[in-house]
């Protein structure tokens with residue numbers, strides 16, 4: 256992540272293949288290398304850290320090296336988010352800093368499966384109600400940042416039980432249906448978002464939203480933003 260972060264750099268959390276085995280297309284695959292690196296709860300200064308804490312927001316950077324595991328592109332483990340006090344599931348927003356990301360979203364009962372491709376500068380919204388996996392389908396590292404409520408936690412159980420997301424992306428780009436989801440519909444495709452109303456734009460880095468309460472309020476109060484988000488995705492991402 257050198258070049259994308261000039262603040263204090265903590266030790267990353269590292270995902271190993273052992274933690275990922277149950278969600279891989281080939282659970283018998285072996286690798287002695289770490290799969291991806293998560294630099295969580297970053298802040299460039301003490302005053303930024305205080306602001307992030309006050310507004311209950313976390314900024315993270317994740318680095319996913321370009322590799323395949325027994326023919327499957329390396330991806331994140333996959334999780335759903337918990338509910339906020341208003342009963343809405345927490346959303347999240349990503350920014351691609353380098354490389355290409357395939358964000359594979361699915362509803363809790365997998366009756367909607369959506370792929371969003373992002374390259375440098377693109378912002379990818381994970382709306383309330385969707386779980387997500389990020390895949391690096393490229394030949395270079397995928398470096399991405401995210402803003403998310405510091406109050407949320409990740410629920411990995413449903414992905415683990417069904418052995419991953421509804422589809423596996425294999426080398427060359429083929430999407431192979433996970434037999435654990437016999438009724439999953441075909442993948443739909445949506446685009447990255449811009450939400451100029453609240454200052455989320457391609458040329459504005461996510462970290463630049465630190466210090467702008469209006470830009471990040473949706474992360475803790477998604478229930479107040481459902482219409483805006485439905486509009487900016489042209490209805491492609493259904494708010495649930």
Ligand SMILES: O=P(O)(O)OC[C@H]1O[C@H](O)[C@H](O)[C@@H](O)[C@@H]1O
Nearest residue numbers: 293315317331332333334401403
């Ligand atoms: O938690 P995983 O499914 O491994 O996905 C990895 C990512 O998850 C969340 O979005 C976190 O906010 C990121 O810090 C992390 O990099």
